[in-house]
Amino acid sequence: MRLPGGQAEKTLISAMNPPLSWEHIRADFPILDQQIKSQPLIYFDNAATSQKPRAVIETLRHYYERDNSNVHRGMHALSARATAAYEAARGKLARYLNAASAEEIVFTRGTTESINLVAQTWGPKFLRPGDVILATEMEHHSNLVPWQLLAERTGASLRFLPINGRHELDLARLDEFLTQEVKLFAFNQISNALGTINPVAELCAAARKVGAVTLVDAAQSAGHLPIDVQALGCDFLALSGHKMCGPTGIGALYGRKAILETMPPWQGGGEMIESVRYEKSTWKQPPYRFEAGTPNIAGAIGLGAAVDYIEAIGREAIWEHDAELTQYALKRLGSIPGLRVLGPPLGTPRGAVISFVLGDAHAHDVVTMADEHGLALRGGHHCTQPLMRKLGLVSTARASFYFYNTLAEIDRMVEILTPSAQGANTAAFSLPLGELYDMVVSDHSRRPRNFGELPGDAVVHVHGDNPSCGDTLDLHVQFGPETVENLKFTGSGCTVCMTSASLMTLKLKGKPRAEAARLLHLFHDQVSAPASVEAGPGPRELGDLNVLGGVRKFPQRVKCAMLAWRAFEQALQEADSGESEGNVSTEDAKS
Numbered sequence: 299m300r301l302p303g304g305q306a307e308k309t310l311i312s313a314m315n316p317p318l319s320w321e322h323i324r325a326d327f328p329i330l331d332q333q334i335k336s337q338p339l340i341y342f343d344n345a346a347t348s349q350k351p352r353a354v355i356e357t358l359r360h361y362y363e364r365d366n367s368n369v370h371r372g373m374h375a376l377s378a379r380a381t382a383a384y385e386a387a388r389g390k391l392a393r394y395l396n397a398a399s400a401e402e403i404v405f406t407r408g409t410t411e412s413i414n415l416v417a418q419t420w421g422p423k424f425l426r427p428g429d430v431i432l433a434t435e436m437e438h439h440s441n442l443v444p445w446q447l448l449a450e451r452t453g454a455s456l457r458f459l460p461i462n463g464r465h466e467l468d469l470a471r472l473d474e475f476l477t478q479e480v481k482l483f484a485f486n487q488i489s490n491a492l493g494t495i496n497p498v499a500e501l502c503a504a505a506r507k508v509g510a511v512t513l514v515d516a517a518q519s520a521g522h523l524p525i526d527v528q529a530l531g532c533d534f535l536a537l538s539g540h541k542m543c544g545p546t547g548i549g550a551l552y553g554r555k556a557i558l559e560t561m562p563p564w565q566g567g568g569e570m571i572e573s574v575r576y577e578k579s580t581w582k583q584p585p586y587r588f589e590a591g592t593p594n595i596a597g598a599i600g601l602g603a604a605v606d607y608i609e610a611i612g613r614e615a616i617w618e619h620d621a622e623l624t625q626y627a628l629k630r631l632g633s634i635p636g637l638r639v640l641g642p643p644l645g646t647p648r649g650a651v652i653s654f655v656l657g658d659a660h661a662h663d664v665v666t667m668a669d670e671h672g673l674a675l676r677g678g679h680h681c682t683q684p685l686m687r688k689l690g691l692v693s694t695a696r697a698s699f700y701f702y703n704t705l706a707e708i709d710r711m712v713e714i715l716t717p718s719a720q721g722a723n724t725a726a727f728s729l730p731l732g733e734l735y736d737m738v739v740s741d742h743s744r745r746p747r748n749f750g751e752l753p754g755d756a757v758v759h760v761h762g763d764n765p766s767c768g769d770t771l772d773l774h775v776q777f778g779p780e781t782v783e784n785l786k787f788t789g790s791g792c793t794v795c796m797t798s799a800s801l802m803t804l805k806l807k808g809k810p811r812a813e814a815a816r817l818l819h820l821f822h823d824q825v826s827a828p829a830s831v832e833a834g835p836g837p838r839e840l841g842d843l844n845v846l847g848g849v850r851k852f853p854q855r856v857k858c859a860m861l862a863w864r865a866f867e868q869a870l871q872e873a874d875s876g877e878s879e880g881n882v883s884t885e886d887a888k889s
């Protein structure tokens with residue numbers, strides 16, 4: 299098997315050793331042995347975070363039961379043990395990445411913090427107005443927003459290497475984008491939204507030719523395939539422990555020693571100093587210069603255990619198993635009518651991530667329906683909003699695999715998704731809230747009432763977003779002196795969002811403002827009551843809106859139900875202050 303990223307071809311350990319028992323390996327993950335909604339859990343959200351084997355859980359328990367102490371400070375036995383284990387973990391990670399030494403490994407909270415560290419220390423020191431930061435069109439927000447902040451701070455500008463129709467980087471255009479002005483080139487090894495594998499060694503070599511520093515976002519690759527930072531030739535590489543069997547809140551930045559030594563600290567405090575006077579301090583050498591304060595000691599030790607665990611299986615074997623699962627899933631998903639997969643086509647090597655769109659169903663609806671069958675998928679923009687926009691999508695559903703997943707689980711996923719796809723029937727994606735709910739939701743989400751714009755000067759327009767799933771809604775309200783004369787909306791959202799908006803416009807039209815505000819509060823109380831409180835028939839004044847009362851059982855969906863109402867609340871405020879335009883986000887609201 300050829301490994302991505304230009305690394306040498308290796309003999310598979312499974313070819314040399316007795317075949318691995320994936321079934322036995324799966325048994326190392328206690329969390330997988332449970333029922334969700336009376337069905338066996340199928341965990342296909344590994345790109346968000348992986349599950350943890352007993353070896354890691356036990357290491358954490360052992361650390362807290364036996365060794366817990368602060369590192370680098372104490373003279374006593376526990377501190378010595380904690381320090382030794384913490385530094386041993388650094389050494390394990392260095393060997394895992396084939397770094398030249400452990401001094402090239404900085405512990406951070408994860409990929410996001412690693413990238414921010416570079417953006418806040420290397421960036422301001424080395425970037426000038428006119429310089430260019432090159433990223434790609436398929437970056438996670440974590441490998442995009444820090445560069446936007448850095449560009450603002452330094453006067454540098456941003457460029458994005460485009461993707462082609464196969465959802466791979468358009469390497470034919472690399473020379474056009476990777477010019478002499480580029481000082482930093484940041485890209486992922488595996489895209490979390492597309493599954494595309496990028497040719498890291500080739501990109502790093504091209505960057506070196508123009509003198510650009512490279513940063514590899516290895517969030518999706520570090521736990522899945524062998525990484526040799528020296529063979530890849532990158533300057534920085536960022537990873538997250540929690541995506542590779544380790545605990546949350548721990549990760550690492552690999553930085554070439556010669557570069558780390560040129561970088562100033564980013565956070566001041568204990569541990570990172572050599573000597574401190576009232577006026578001025580001096581810093582330790584890397585990596586300690588970048589680890590101010592008490593670090594996540596248990597996390598680092600847990601990550602060390604995760605590295606041991608992965609190494610015992612072998613990353614070549616994991617990569618081969620990933621490929622088997624992914625190619626099988628691509629083939630099987632291809633048989634579902636109306637299902638379209640993003641990313642490189644069947645037969646092309648790709649990461650264990652499959653994003654898909656199912657008919658005209660909203661990803662939120664697909665994922666909620668899957669959860670009713672014990673299948674954990676992810677739905678949304680996957681922190682790649684610009685990429686989604688470029689592809690003309692708001693969100694996708696995503697299945698992502700790890701070595702403990704099985705072909706049988708993929709078969710079950712296909713079974714679960716198939717009936718829903720037939721006819722892309724909205725009712726098939728309804729929350730399980732009864733017949734009346736199905737009827738109302740099917741009717742209003744397919745044929746939303748008052749859908750459209752309201753022209754005219756006296757109209758207040760509010761744009762609403764639900765950032766967690768990408769729903770957007772534009773509400774136009776015409777207010778009379780005391781009443782809500784008319785209201786219409788446009789937008790694209792899940793069944794809950796569209797039904798709620800449609801019913802809301804019917805309900806509020808012609809109502810006195812004060813009455814409309816009262817209905818807003820009644821509706822909010824109805825959908826956001828604790829899940830344990832039965833929805834009941836609900837207040838009579840809300841009429842059909844009461845069918846949405848059951849949404850309280852699906853806390854993630856309350857924001858969907860509230861988006862139109864939050865926009866209306868904002869419209870009332872805009873009208874009171876004489877404004878005609880406003881914005882609202884469900885992230886800013888209580889629910």
Ligand SMILES: Cc1ncc(COP(=O)(O)O)c(C=O)c1O
Pocket residue numbers: 345346407408409410411438440441486488489490515517518538
């Ligand atoms: C490609 C990629 N980069 C960065 C991140 C951010 O990782 P973390 O949240 O662990 O910092 C993720 C997380 O999903 C990711 O998939």
